Amino acid sequence: MHMNLKRWKSFDKEGRDTTTRGEKVKAAAIPEHVAIIMDGNGRWAKKRHLPRVAGHHEGMKTVRKITRIANRLGIKVLTLYAFSTENWKRPKLEVEYLMKLPEEFLSTYLPELKAENVKVQMMGCKEKIPLHTQRAINKAISETAQNDGLILNFALNYGSRDEIMRAVRNILMDVKNGIMNENELTEEVFHQYLMTHGLQDPDLLIRTSGEIRLSNFMLWQLAYTEFVFTDVLWPDFNEEHFLSAIEEYQKRSRRYGGLKSEEQSE
Numbered sequence: 264m265h266m267n268l269k270r271w272k273s274f275d276k277e278g279r280d281t282t283t284r285g286e287k288v289k290a291a292a293i294p295e296h297v298a299i300i301m302d303g304n305g306r307w308a309k310k311r312h313l314p315r316v317a318g319h320h321e322g323m324k325t326v327r328k329i330t331r332i333a334n335r336l337g338i339k340v341l342t343l344y345a346f347s348t349e350n351w352k353r354p355k356l357e358v359e360y361l362m363k364l365p366e367e368f369l370s371t372y373l374p375e376l377k378a379e380n381v382k383v384q385m386m387g388c389k390e391k392i393p394l395h396t397q398r399a400i401n402k403a404i405s406e407t408a409q410n411d412g413l414i415l416n417f418a419l420n421y422g423s424r425d426e427i428m429r430a431v432r433n434i435l436m437d438v439k440n441g442i443m444n445e446n447e448l449t450e451e452v453f454h455q456y457l458m459t460h461g462l463q464d465p466d467l468l469i470r471t472s473g474e475i476r477l478s479n480f481m482l483w484q485l486a487y488t489e490f491v492f493t494d495v496l497w498p499d500f501n502e503e504h505f506l507s508a509i510e511e512y513q514k515r516s517r518r519y520g521g522l523k524s525e526e527q528s529e
């Protein structure tokens with residue numbers, strides 16, 4: 264026990280405990296996969312009498328900050344809901360702006376992501392995304408493919424119902440073509456047909472801005488995920504808020520429908 268404490272605690276010359284909040288969080292159970300619904304950009308901008316897109320731009324800077332912190336904490340996967348299949352309903356100019364953001368983000372921060380061993384991935388339907396955005400994302404994916412640090416997984420033109428429908432259609436086709444036998448269909452096999460194939464399910468979901476709903480995000484994958492909702496608007500979301508969400512997660516008791524181990528023996 265003493266050895267363990269020594270491993271992550273820091274002390275100054277006088278022997279005072281100088282362990283930071285981040286170090287304490289890192290020493291406890293870190294969620295391996297964190298998914299975030301980044302909400303509140305529009306309200307952040309409105310409060311400042313700025314156009315909505317200014318909120319999205321500020322939100323992009325938060326993406327960079329939270330990615331760096333997640334990587335430092337040893338989180339394995341960070342999935343960010345950047346654009347939903349429903350977001351096409353927004354005004355054309357806002358959609359165009361949102362579609363330019365991945366490009367701006369990657370042209371600014373790709374060197375840093377590479378240096379920090381981050382692996383960029385994307386889930387969502389690529390076809391409808393403008394070519395310039397696709398190119399920027401493909402470049403980042405291929406240039407970081409060999410990295411084995413944090414997986415930064417952008418959900419872009421992503422909708423969970425769309426994902427599940429595509430999976431079902433592909434399964435039906437594979438059964439029809441004799442590639443799969445219908446008796447082989449298990450939860451694990453179904454997962455292979457989802458856009459998160461190869462990734463574990465999220466341990467923690469965070470939604471900012473006070474909205475308490477899933478908005479068609481990872482409906483299958485969030486079955487046993489811990490949810491943390493915060494009133495903070497995404498552009499204001501900082502290290503302290505992120506650590507608070509993880510501390511909240513660390514207080515939860517995950518039972519996956521079973522009992523706590525001490526209850527098993529009662």
Ligand code: FPP
Binds near residue numbers: 302364
């Ligand atoms: C929801 O806020 C946010 C979005 C639809 C877009 C999220 C995008 C970013 C945070 C930037 C993405 C950056 C990269 C690198 C891809 P909202 O506009 O619905 O806010 P509101 O509810 O206050 O109006």
